[in-house]
Amino acid sequence: MLNAILKLIISALVLYLVTRLYSGVSFEPGSTWVSIVIAALVMGVVNAIIRPILLLLSLPINVLTLGLFTLVVNALMLWLVAGLTALNVSGFGGAFVGAIILTVLNWLVDLVLPEKLER
Template identity: 70%
Template sequence: MGFLLRLLVNALALYLLTRVYGGVSFAPGADVVSVVLAALVMGIVNALIRPVLLLLSMPVNVLTLGLFTLVVNGVVLWLVAAVTALNVAGFGAAIVGALLLTVISWVLDAVLGVAGLDGDRT
C-alpha cells in the first residue's frame, strides 16, 4: 500500500508541477495513465540512476557545497522527459522544474503526514 500511495503522490506532484510551471508540461492528449507512468519512471530513475550521478559528481558537489545536486535533479527530470509524455522546455527549465517538484513533493508529504496517511514513516 505504501508503494502505491507514494506513486500516486509523485504523480500528483508531477501534475501540479505542470500546472504551476510553464517550462514543464505533458504532451497534448496525455491522460492519467501517462502521468502515473511518468511518476513510475521518475521513481525508477531516482532509485537507479540518480545515486550513480551523485557519486560521479561528488567532487563538483563538494566544491559547490551541494548546489550541484540541483543540476543532477534537473538531469533526472530531463531523462524522465526523454522517455515519457513529459515535455521540458530546456535544461534550465529542467533545473527549475526539479526544484519546484521537490517543494511540491515536500508539501504533499507534509500534508499526508499530518493526515496520518503516510503509514507512520519515522
Template identity: 55%
Template sequence: MRAFLARLLLNTIALWVTSQLYSGVNFAAGSGLLDYLVAGLIFGLANALVRPVLLLLTLPINLLTLGLFTLVVNALILLLVAQATALEVVGFAGAFWGALILSLVSYVLNALFE
C-alpha cells in the first residue's frame, strides 16, 4: 500500500511539473488537488495496463525504429489520460513533447525518491 501511494504521488507530481514546464499540457482552470490525484491515478493505471499491450502490438515497428516508436506510444497514453481527466493536451504534437518532458521529470523524481 505504501508503494502504491508513493507511486501515485510521484505520478501526480510529475504531471503537475510537466504542466508547469510545458504549455502544451495543462490542467483545466479550477482544477484542485483531487483532479491532480485522479490524473496521477489514471496515468499510473494506463502505464500499468494499457502501455504494455500497446508496446506488444507495436513491437515490429518499435524494432524497426530502434525503440523510438515508444515515444509515440507514450504520447498516446498521455492523450488517453487527457480524455479521462481534467488534463488538457494540445494536439498530438503537444502530447508527444509533453510525454517526453513527463518521462524526463518522472526519471528525475524516481532517482530522487527511490
C-alpha cells in the first residue's frame, strides 16, 4: 500500500515536471497539489485500462510503423487525461510532445527507483 502511494506521488511529481518543462501542457491556474495528484491517479487508471485496449486495436498499424504508432496512443492518453482533469493540453501536437517528455521522464524515474516500488 505504501509503495502504491509513493508511486502515485512520484507520478504526480513527474506530471508536474512535464508542465514546467513544456508550455504545451499545463495545469489550470489556481490548481492545487490535490489536482495534480488526481491527474496522476486518472493517468494511472487510463494507462491501466484504456491504453492496453487501444494498443491491441491498433496492433496492425503499430506493426506497420514498427511501433511508432505507440507514440500516438500515448498522446491520445494524455489528451484524454487532460479532458478529464485540470490538466490543459494545447491540441494534439502539445499532447504528442508532452507524452514524449512524460515517457522519457518516467523511464528515467524507473532507472533510479529500486525494484521494490514497481510491485
